[in-house]
Amino acid sequence: MNRPKRTRLTQMLLNEQNRRGMTESELGAKYGFSQQAFSSWKAGVVPRPKMYAALAEFLQISVDQMSELADEAKASTGTTKLPNIGAPLMGRGSSESIIVEQFAVGFAAPNVSNCYAVRVDGHHLWVDPRITPLPGNTVLIRTKDHAALATWPISVQEDQEVHVVTLAELA
Template structure:
């Protein structure tokens, strides 16, 4: 049991106080040390939010360009979401993969690789496309409609990690 509890802790689950004695015995440290480690882990661990409850940000500003506008968030300080978030597709440039009206979820912590569907953020706007590369602060995107785009002065590139396949609204 202590090995399993310790392995679960290493996987990101913070143990309950009733598990401290077994963990302390397994590690050969005091229960107070385990309690301190658990407290530190709870304070420094990122909160895990189920992706399907992520907030929806951005709204389409140019359907033909696949361009979304992001209003200032966090009391107007920043226009780029920091945690997982969602957008509603309202452009046809990514069809047949993303249809108008579907919701897609993005994860800013994932680094894009060639072929990923992404949003490239620049100056309060973001362009949707398939990631083709990045150089000198610019990102090259390709759309499923065949168009290509280079977004300059990119501040962030967020990867689409989940999407609806059927319009629900």
């Protein structure tokens, strides 16, 4: 598992907590934030602006300095939100024959009512079964455990579904 990158803000929070010898819940009660929020900030999540004043008081710095630390942390981590793990990977193969998995890789159960991905010839394709195909769309003609790429319109059998490719990695 990858450890989050330590920012100056994260390091300052850890150092100040150790210096004071207080638990996360004690700090939260004293400064007005939750134990979970403080724990997430120590793990690298960037605090929201409404918490800058409380954190500045805790760190004994100005709110402007706290804002600069948060901006620096945001720039080094890229976001203040948890990462999106993307669409579930449901299949792999070549453009002529794609094997569709029963369960999505990395997910507890498949949910093909929403967008999912397949790996074709080494590239990811994002597929959405909710979109009605238009002439010229690249589509995935899918049965229970197999699929193939085609260009719409194409004749489809009763046991097949048509899912539109919405995004594809370039070669």
